[in-house]
Amino acid sequence: MNAAPIALLPIVTNVGTFTAHYSTQGLCALDFPPAVKRKPTRAVPLTKTIRDWHQLTTEAVKALLVGRTPRELPPLDLSSGTDFQRRVWEEMTWTPCGETRSYAEIAQAIGRPKAVRAVGGACGANPIPLLIPCHRVLAAGGKLGGFSGGLEWKRKLLAIEGIVMC
DNA sequence: ATCGTCATATGAA
DNA sequence: TTCATATGACGAT
Numbered sequence: 549m550n551a552a553p554i555a556l557l558p559i560v561t562n563v564g565t566f567t568a569h570y571s572t573q574g575l576c577a578l579d580f581p582p583a584v585k586r587k588p589t590r591a592v593p594l595t596k597t598i599r600d601w602h603q604l605t606t607e608a609v610k611a612l613l614v615g616r617t618p619r620e621l622p623p624l625d626l627s628s629g630t631d632f633q634r635r636v637w638e639e640m641t642w643t644p645c646g647e648t649r650s651y652a653e654i655a656q657a658i659g660r661p662k663a664v665r666a667v668g669g670a671c672g673a674n675p676i677p678l679l680i681p682c683h684r685v686l687a688a689g690g691k692l693g694g695f696s697g698g699l700e701w702k703r704k705l706l707a708i709e710g711i712v713m714c
Numbered sequence: 715a716t717c718g719t720c721a722t723a724t725g726a727a
Numbered sequence: 728t729t730c731a732t733a734t735g736a737c738g739a740t
Contacts, residue, residue, distance in 0.1 A: 630724080630725075632723085632724065632725090633724090633725090650734090650735095651733075651734055651735085652734070652735070655723090655734090660723075660724095662721085662722055662723065663722080663723045663724070664722080664723080664734045664735065665721095665722065665723060665724080665732060665733090665734045665735080666722085666723040666724040666725080666732085666734090667723090667724095667733090667734080668732065668733040668734055669723085669724060669725070669731090669732055669733075670724080670725095670733095671733055672732075672733050673725085682733085685733080687733080687734065687735080688734070688735055688736090689735095692733090693733050693734080694732095694733025695733065696733075699733095702733095
């Protein structure tokens with residue numbers, strides 16, 4: 549029951565090519581466009597299931613890149629995370645487009661008000677940025693915090709949603 | 715405004 | 728058990 553990826557598929561957008569990783573359970577990771585183009589690989593012939601998932605992923609990514617909430621998400625394979633991490637990721641999922649929360653708010657929402665720092669750790673371990681909107685989590689006082697894909701991406705994504713940093 | 719320090723939870727080695 | 732961390736609060740500067 550783990551997230552062994554069986555297919556890597558590209559998502560071409562006007563800001564670069566994302567790479568979606570699929571396991572037998574669903575989408576298990578999403579990479580930001582690398583500086584250098586990478587050749588998409590495919591370990592196994594694509595099943596209809598995976599093509600369908602990829603269609604949903606592609607639509608979701610494109611919606612998010614123009615500031616809209618995706619209509620539908622593919623199944624997400626979060627089996628790489630611990631219980632705590634999955635709890636954090638699930639909680640972040642509820643953050644609506646255009647709004648932000650703090651690490652402390654997430655910590656309280658999952659019933660561990662003191663685990664603020666651990667929430668940061670879970671954000672960093674989020675395998676599916678964008679669809680799991682960790683870019684909408686800021687530090688206290690409106691500070692930017694960090695971002696695994698690079699702070700430039702975090703700024704850009706927030707700007708797309710109408711949130712401008714001072 | 716920035717910096718150092720401390721408290722604290724979690725995860726990886 | 729030890730170390731690192733995408734935090735936060737507080738006090739000193």
